[in-house]
Amino acid sequence: MSAYAEIQKLRRRYPDSTSAVLPALRLAQEGHDGWLPPEALREVAEALELTPAYCLSIASFYDQFHLEPVGRTHVEVCTNVSCALAGAQQVVEAFERELGVTAGSTSPDGAYSLATVECLGGCGWATVVAVDNRHRLRVQAADVPGIVEELQGAGEA
Amino acid sequence: MPERPEVVFAGTDGGAVLSIADYEAAGGFRALAKARELAPDDVIAELEASGLRGRGGAGFPTGRKWAFVPKPDQLPKPHYLVVNADESEPGTFKDREIMLRVPFRFLEGCLISAHAIQAKTVFVYIRGEYEQEFEILRDSLEAMRKAKLLGGVTIVLHRGAGAYICGEETALLESLEGSRGLPRPKPPFPAIEGLYAAPTAVNNVESITTATMVLELGGAEYAKLGVENSSGTRVFSLSGDVVSPGNYELPHGISLRELIYDIGGGVPNGRELKAVIPGGSSTPILTAEDIDTTLDFDALVAAGSSIGSAGVIVIDDRCCMVQLGARVSQFYEHESCGKCTPCRVGTRWLTQILQKIEGGRASQVDLDLLLSVCDRILGKCLCPLGDSDAIVVASYVARFRDEYQAHIDLGRCPFEGESSLERILAPSAMHEHGHEAAHV
Numbered sequence: 001m002s003a004y005a006e007i008q009k010l011r012r013r014y015p016d017s018t019s020a021v022l023p024a025l026r027l028a029q030e031g032h033d034g035w036l037p038p039e040a041l042r043e044v045a046e047a048l049e050l051t052p053a054y055c056l057s058i059a060s061f062y063d064q065f066h067l068e069p070v071g072r073t074h075v076e077v078c079t080n081v082s083c084a085l086a087g088a089q090q091v092v093e094a095f096e097r098e099l100g101v102t103a104g105s106t107s108p109d110g111a112y113s114l115a116t117v118e119c120l121g122g123c124g125w126a127t128v129v130a131v132d133n134r135h136r137l138r139v140q141a142a143d144v145p146g147i148v149e150e151l152q153g154a155g156e157a
Numbered sequence: 158m159p160e161r162p163e164v165v166f167a168g169t170d171g172g173a174v175l176s177i178a179d180y181e182a183a184g185g186f187r188a189l190a191k192a193r194e195l196a197p198d199d200v201i202a203e204l205e206a207s208g209l210r211g212r213g214g215a216g217f218p219t220g221r222k223w224a225f226v227p228k229p230d231q232l233p234k235p236h237y238l239v240v241n242a243d244e245s246e247p248g249t250f251k252d253r254e255i256m257l258r259v260p261f262r263f264l265e266g267c268l269i270s271a272h273a274i275q276a277k278t279v280f281v282y283i284r285g286e287y288e289q290e291f292e293i294l295r296d297s298l299e300a301m302r303k304a305k306l307l308g309g310v311t312i313v314l315h316r317g318a319g320a321y322i323c324g325e326e327t328a329l330l331e332s333l334e335g336s337r338g339l340p341r342p343k344p345p346f347p348a349i350e351g352l353y354a355a356p357t358a359v360n361n362v363e364s365i366t367t368a369t370m371v372l373e374l375g376g377a378e379y380a381k382l383g384v385e386n387s388s389g390t391r392v393f394s395l396s397g398d399v400v401s402p403g404n405y406e407l408p409h410g411i412s413l414r415e416l417i418y419d420i421g422g423g424v425p426n427g428r429e430l431k432a433v434i435p436g437g438s439s440t441p442i443l444t445a446e447d448i449d450t451t452l453d454f455d456a457l458v459a460a461g462s463s464i465g466s467a468g469v470i471v472i473d474d475r476c477c478m479v480q481l482g483a484r485v486s487q488f489y490e491h492e493s494c495g496k497c498t499p500c501r502v503g504t505r506w507l508t509q510i511l512q513k514i515e516g517g518r519a520s521q522v523d524l525d526l527l528l529s530v531c532d533r534i535l536g537k538c539l540c541p542l543g544d545s546d547a548i549v550v551a552s553y554v555a556r557f558r559d560e561y562q563a564h565i566d567l568g569r570c571p572f573e574g575e576s577s578l579e580r581i582l583a584p585s586a587m588h589e590h591g592h593e594a595a596h597v
Contacts, residue, residue: 013313014313015235015353016334019334022317022318026316058335058336061338062317062320062338063318063584063586064286079484079581079584080438081578082396082397084484085397085470085476085577085578086397088581092582115584116585118321119488121245121249121253122253123249124250124403125250126396126402133288
């Protein structure tokens, strides 16, 4: 199904089609390597009869939409209070070492991006790490080399 | 060990009930059948009798909220139930476990609530980061549709996209309408003019799931659990410096001591308890001296805090309270939608002053300024986000004044690099906003 057709399906769920903008942006992002280039915003705008500027105004408000490219594997570490108390900063630093990127940036080959994020809702299972939105729980700094090895294996497979 | 009656998680044996057959075998959908035999007002009466108060944070009585929704003949527009599954309050992870373990009990509650307010459409606004929870609800909903259990009600799962503010009910409605999540002025209240300017009830996941059990048990029976003004059980999220963190369903009125020590196993590594945040990061801090405070609406207000979302964060003596203030304030700064100036500017200002104190560059006047900025945010915005930052930062200063003062007197952090929150990074998105220091 084309993105246009899929968005038409989404808009039928709502009494007002503008409500479909979040799911449509999510769909567009999935179809554009995890971020929203200008053409993705144009696609959503056209399918929902909105303007690209309006779609940008929405995309820029929500943390899960990326307006710049992210790595093929996107790693997020929660650094809110409960995770921080459990050693989230050490987890962040371990990922920085193992992936060779600083938090908030993407590796030069585009393979990995690393971000620190706000509470992911797993405070009792700290530290929470999201790899491509899949949560890994109770991550400690010592676990990070193994996780990165696993990700590199998956990337090569 | 304190008694642990289960209501929300009843019949799960600590696991998940993920098929209709298993759920029905455990008595599932009986409450819905009972509710559908009752007039909508009688369902509301059961909820009022139960004393159930909203589990999202504000604690408004659920039955009364539903009673505020005009009848369709009074206001002939479509009526909506909107479920707030946008759980994002730091320290809180209960709604997630409810959706993972008792999805049918939650969806059954949606149908019961829809019947009570005479809504034909339910929107579940689920936090965008909750992938697995979304998938389980989607599959459970599909199974219910096939089993013809929906009774003409449409339930739409709507995924958020990462914005704490969308947990505030009017921001959530804006977001659901396809706008940026900016809170609306109240009145009009959602009950009259909510989603698409139509009558809308907005309820939290745990409230809705509990509604199923109120119908199952009967309102009066449910009200026997818990304590006065705080009936029933609560799913407490326990995290931080505690041996056994996790979600624990317990009756209201249990003490912090019982939760942290008897159930949570106490503070690990022989450290001392220093502070407790009792209801998510938006609630004022308590100290080790408050350990016998009970966890219910009234007792926590009397202790100068609030039960909030029942997310209990335990903090041991390694934690610097100025760093805590800076990290918490960064959260509110990052999540401020920017609509109201006192919040947009004030939360950032609080962070900056706290970083200055932590960095040993502050003088006495900065501490006064910190509290003055708190005052200037409080009560001056459309929603409680900025207030939360102001209230909690002021509470850290009030409860740990000596520690704040020590930073100023010494010209450095007295923890000398050994605090448990040392160097903790703010979210990456803030680094890009030109912050001079993204660390606390």
